[in-house]
Amino acid sequence: MPIRELTIRGLVLGALLTVIFTASNIYLGLKIGLTFASSIPAAVISMAVLRLLDRQRAGGSGILENNMVQTQASAAGTLSSIIFVLPGLLMIGYWQGFPFWPVVAICGAGGMLGVLFTIPLRRALVTGSTLPYPEGTAAAEVLRAGSGGADGLGGESGLKALVTGSLVSAGFSLLSGGFRLLGDSASVTFAVGSSIFRLSTGFSLALVGAGYLVGIGGGLAMLLGAVLSWGVAVPVLTAITPHPAGVSLAAFATGIWSHKVRLIGAGTIAIAAVWTLLTLVGPVTAGLRAAFKASARGPATAATEDQTDRDLSPRVIMLLGSALLLCLLATFAAFLWHGAAGLGASAGSIVGIAIVCVVFCTLFGFLVAAACGYMAGIVGSSSSPISGIAIVAVLLVSLVLLGLDMAGLLPAAFDANGRMLAIGSVLFVTAAVLAAATISNDNLQDLKTGQLVGATPWRQQVALLVGCVVGAMVIPPVLNLLYNAYGFTGALPRPDMDPARALAAPQALLLSTLARGIFLHQLDWTMVLIGVALGAVLVVVDAIMRRRGQALPVLAVGIGLYLPPTVSVTLVIGALLSWAIGRVLAKREGPLATAHADPMLDAKRRRGVMLASGFIVGESLMGVAIAALIGGTGREDVLALVGPGFASASEWLGAAAFVVVCAGFVRMILRR
Numbered sequence: 001m002p003i004r005e006l007t008i009r010g011l012v013l014g015a016l017l018t019v020i021f022t023a024s025n026i027y028l029g030l031k032i033g034l035t036f037a038s039s040i041p042a043a044v045i046s047m048a049v050l051r052l053l054d055r056q057r058a059g060g061s062g063i064l065e066n067n068m069v070q071t072q073a074s075a076a077g078t079l080s081s082i083i084f085v086l087p088g089l090l091m092i093g094y095w096q097g098f099p100f101w102p103v104v105a106i107c108g109a110g111g112m113l114g115v116l117f118t119i120p121l122r123r124a125l126v127t128g129s130t131l132p133y134p135e136g137t138a139a140a141e142v143l144r145a146g147s148g149g150a151d152g153l154g155g156e157s158g159l160k161a162l163v164t165g166s167l168v169s170a171g172f173s174l175l176s177g178g179f180r181l182l183g184d185s186a187s188v189t190f191a192v193g194s195s196i197f198r199l200s201t202g203f204s205l206a207l208v209g210a211g212y213l214v215g216i217g218g219g220l221a222m223l224l225g226a227v228l229s230w231g232v233a234v235p236v237l238t239a240i241t242p243h244p245a246g247v248s249l250a251a252f253a254t255g256i257w258s259h260k261v262r263l264i265g266a267g268t269i270a271i272a273a274v275w276t277l278l279t280l281v282g283p284v285t286a287g288l289r290a291a292f293k294a295s296a297r298g299p300a301t302a303a304t305e306d307q308t309d310r311d312l313s314p315r316v317i318m319l320l321g322s323a324l325l326l327c328l329l330a331t332f333a334a335f336l337w338h339g340a341a342g343l344g345a346s347a348g349s350i351v352g353i354a355i356v357c358v359v360f361c362t363l364f365g366f367l368v369a370a371a372c373g374y375m376a377g378i379v380g381s382s383s384s385p386i387s388g389i390a391i392v393a394v395l396l397v398s399l400v401l402l403g404l405d406m407a408g409l410l411p412a413a414f415d416a417n418g419r420m421l422a423i424g425s426v427l428f429v430t431a432a433v434l435a436a437a438t439i440s441n442d443n444l445q446d447l448k449t450g451q452l453v454g455a456t457p458w459r460q461q462v463a464l465l466v467g468c469v470v471g472a473m474v475i476p477p478v479l480n481l482l483y484n485a486y487g488f489t490g491a492l493p494r495p496d497m498d499p500a501r502a503l504a505a506p507q508a509l510l511l512s513t514l515a516r517g518i519f520l521h522q523l524d525w526t527m528v529l530i531g532v533a534l535g536a537v538l539v540v541v542d543a544i545m546r547r548r549g550q551a552l553p554v555l556a557v558g559i560g561l562y563l564p565p566t567v568s569v570t571l572v573i574g575a576l577l578s579w580a581i582g583r584v585l586a587k588r589e590g591p592l593a594t595a596h597a598d599p600m601l602d603a604k605r606r607r608g609v610m611l612a613s614g615f616i617v618g619e620s621l622m623g624v625a626i627a628a629l630i631g632g633t634g635r636e637d638v639l640a641l642v643g644p645g646f647a648s649a650s651e652w653l654g655a656a657a658f659v660v661v662c663a664g665f666v667r668m669i670l671r672r
Contacts, residue, residue: 001446003103004062004064004065005064005065005067005068005455006068006456006459006460006462007065008304009050009053010046010050010065010068010069010072010463011068011072011463011466012040012070012604013046013050013054013471014046014068014069014070014071014072014073014463014466014467015041015072015467015470015640017038017069017072017073017254017468018043018073018075018467018471018474019470019474020482020617020621021038021042021617021668022075022079022080022470022471022478023200023472023474023620023621023624024461024473024616024617024620024621024624025038025080025620026080026083026475026479026482026624027206027477027478027482027503027606027619027620027621027623027624028206028210028616028620029080029081029083029084030083030087030488030504030505031204031206031207031503031504031567032480034063035078035080035081038073038074038238039070039074039139039446039449040070040139040609040613041073041126041162041610041613041617042073042074042408043066043067043069043070043142043143043301043630044068044142044162044610045162045628046065046066046069046070046073047062047066047143050062050065050069052162056379056405063143063453064146064453064454064455065155066143067143067449067450067453067455067460068455068459068460068463070139070143070236070446070449071258071446071449071460071463071464071467072463072464072466072470073467074150074441074442074445074446074464074465074466075111075439075467075468075470078111078438078439078441078442079111079435079438079439079467079468079471079472079475080475081386081434081435081438081504082106082107082110082431082434082438082469082475083475083479083508084309084386084390084434084506084507084508084511085390085427085430085431085434085508085511086098086103086106086427086431086479086486086508086510086539087479087483087505087508087509088427088492088508088509088511088512088515089424089427089428089512090483090488090491091421091488091489091490091491091505091508091509091512091635092423093149093337093420093423093425094420094421094424094427094511095422095424096493097480097483098376098476098479098483098485099280099476099495100474100476100477102331102334102335103311103472103475103476103479104472104473104475105128105327105328105330105331105472106331106428106431106432107431107468107471107472107473107475108128108327108434108468108469108473109327109328109331109435109436110328110361110365110431110432110433110434110435110439110600111435111436111438111439111471111472112320112326112439112465112468112469113321113325113328113361113365113369113432113435113436114365114369114435114436114437114438114439114443115367115439115440115443115461115464115465115468116312116317116321116324116439117366117369117370117436117440118369118370118373118440118443118444119311119312119317119372119443119461121370121444122311122447122457123309123446124367125373125377125444125551126300126377126447126448126451127309127451128362129607129661132377133377133444133448136293136444136445136446136447136448136452136625137448137449137452139445139446139449140448140449140452140453142230143449143453144420144452144453157603157607159233161607161610161614162406162610162611162613162617163555163614164524164611164614165209165610165611165612165613165615165617165618165665166614166615166618166621167614167618168205168614168615168618168661168664169205169206169209169614169615169616169617169618169619169622169640170618170619170621170622171618172195172203172205172400172619172657172658172661173205173206173618173619173623173626174585174622174626174639175657176203176650177622177623177626178622178640178642178653179340179628179639179641180637180639180640180641180642180646180650181641181642181646181650181653182203182331182650182653182654182657182658183203183647183650183651183652183654184202184203184204184566184654185200185201185202185203185566185651185654186200186201186203186467186651186654186655187199187200187201187248187250187540187565187566188200189249189253192235192247193239193547194238194239194243194358195235195236195238195239196234196235196238196249196252196256197230197235198230198234198250198565199230200230200564200565200566200569201565201566201570201573202566202568202569202570203654203655203657203658204619205615205618205619205658205661206615206618206619207567207570207571207573208570208571208573208612208613208615208662208665209574209611209613209614209615209616210378210571210575210612210616211570211571211572211573211574211575211576211577211578211610212574212575212577212578212608212609212612212615213574213578213609213613214556214571214574214575214577214578214638215575215578215579216575216576216579217551217553217556218553218556218570218575219572219574219575219578220572220575221552221553221554221557221560221575222556222557222559222560222563222568222571222575223557223560223568223572224557224560224568225265225268225556225557225558225559225560225561225562225563225568226560226561226563226565226568226572227563228534228560229241229257229261229265229560229561229565230257230565233257233258233260233261233264233561234256234261235252236259237256238252238253238256241256244278259524260524260527260559261527262509262559262561262562263513263523263524263527263528263531264527264528264530264531264534265529265531265533265534265558265559265560265561265562265563266513266514266528266558267509267527267529267530267531267533267534267535267558268532268534268535268538268554268557268558268561268562269387269391269510269531269555269558269559269562270391270460270528270531270532270664271531271535271536271539271554272535272538272539272554272555272557272558273534274392275465275535275539275554277510286363304456308450308451308454308455308456309457310456310457310458311458311461312455312458312461313458313545313606318485323359323516325362328357328358328361328432329354329355329358332353332354332357332358332428332429333351333354333476334348334349335424335425336421337350337390338352339420339421339424339425340411340413340414340421342551343411343412343413343416344411344412344413345411345412345413346411347516349409350411351413352409353404353409353425355626356400356404357397357429358506360397360400360429361429361432361433361436364393364396364433365432365433365437368389368393368433368436368437368440369429369436369437369439372386372389372437372438372441373440373441373444373560374445376548377444377448386434386437386438389433389434389437389512390430390433390434390507391510391511391514393430393433393434394426394427394430394514394515394518394576395514395518397426397430398426398430398515398519399424401414401422401425401426402518402519404560405422410422417508418520419519419520419561423512423515423516423519423520426515427511427512427515430511433482435493439464439468442464443461443464443543446460446464447460467552469572478624481624481628482503482623482626482627483538483622484627484630485626485627485628485636486501486502486503486627486630487499487502487503488503488505488509489501489502489503489504489509490503490506490509490512497636498636501636502565504563506539506562506563510562520669531558531561535554535558538552538554539554542554545560573662574612577662577665577666578612580666581608581666581669581670582605584670585604585605585670604669605671607668607669608669611665611668611669615665626639627660661664
């Protein structure tokens, strides 16, 4: 019988899931600087929906069709990482919004190039490799269990858990962010002598879900970062910095944290990300060498006849790659021309610089795509140091432009308006590199899933290319909605907006600060170097702990320093819930752990993952919906049922409701 694999209904369903999860990831990424993997939730939804559409068809062929849906939708969890760079163009004042076609072009072309870059590496890094690819293997297990009827993992019950979590989270978000009946955070600022401290937490269910998925290791590392930030750095700096007259304790402490402590966090993030890259240089180099040798030998004759080992043809790769590079060239040229308009730059010089940018994206993008694909096989896509790739890209692009400037090849337009065009160009080119890097992570994970379930590689590559296009079309309108409704830290669309409700966009703020500091010599290098030194100490501690079988995620510590405590502490709450639930389930399993594992306990663990994913999806989509209302009406309080005088009561109500929902979350997972 013919086996369904790449089908019209699967592409449509994959496109719908890509839209949903892209919007969710954009909101979450701008809020906390993290995104969640969408492959497993997409696989669960696909199995449930397609089973409802075709109950009469045997399950044996469904696994391949479901795999194509999750492959396409997985682009949502990766391409949305472009938000780690693009908001920086608003923070430096280059853009006043997100223009549709430039954003679509940079996201779509960069992402699709990431797919093409990793195709020649598939046989060496996936088929003929022992790399574990943790997320890809997990997705394959979900698909196998779902097709086999194990409803505790996939199918209707998994979908029910995802929908339940989504509805609860969306309702909570509507009551807090929309109606303002529930507070979204609580904090206490106090002084001990001349030092200022703050205790705070948020009431976001999306952050609880993210913390649950991050786990106890990453959660405690973020808590350490928050303690170093508000328990050490802010008290010390407020003690040695004169307190301006008429400024409240809270405002003074927040200013010190924003302008000084966050730079310490940036230095820690930078050293942690670069160190992670350095530790992987050996394995990545060996893997790439093996990949190129395998490509030079060419596939075996049997492999060329095997549908499960066929990639897109070299002709298609060359034609599509050439078209994408021309698209990037036109996009870079249009971006530069817009910034240089009226400043005397010639068309020839603009095109020449655009060509240099394309060459950089091609060479560095291929190396980064290959390296990221290999790193994904070692540590997984979620743990791959994409922040480090972005930092390195910003530094290299800045050096390229500074080199052109020293050679006298940059037009005067790059020196005008505080060198805004130069800074903006660095961020825009980095966005293309980041898109290629994140999709290369995803592509090889998906190909690993396909290898385990017997899928056709070239069909998966087509599905992921479609996912890149759909995701790229979704990103600019969602970004504009969120920007006009909430604004970003350091970039508010209207002067009357509340900065406290702005989305943090931590990576974009870090990269724009780094690029601006390089070109304008305005970076507070003292704070950055303190962060680098702290990161170096933490790296040494991590190395010592690893010898004892433990680890300290240094990057997570830096993120805890960098993020507001209302974010990092709430993530820790989710991580602690994950740890506590895991302990209870392990205790229940008892002697079964080494012999006959209880499938019901396995189902409970997976139910927790689906509920946590639902928390993220529900709040994120409600946040986008509320943003649409705010953007349409121009009023931040368009849904508010109470005024500012209710703020104190809403904090207590929010705390109580948050505790109740968390208790219900635990009970739903552990119920017998």
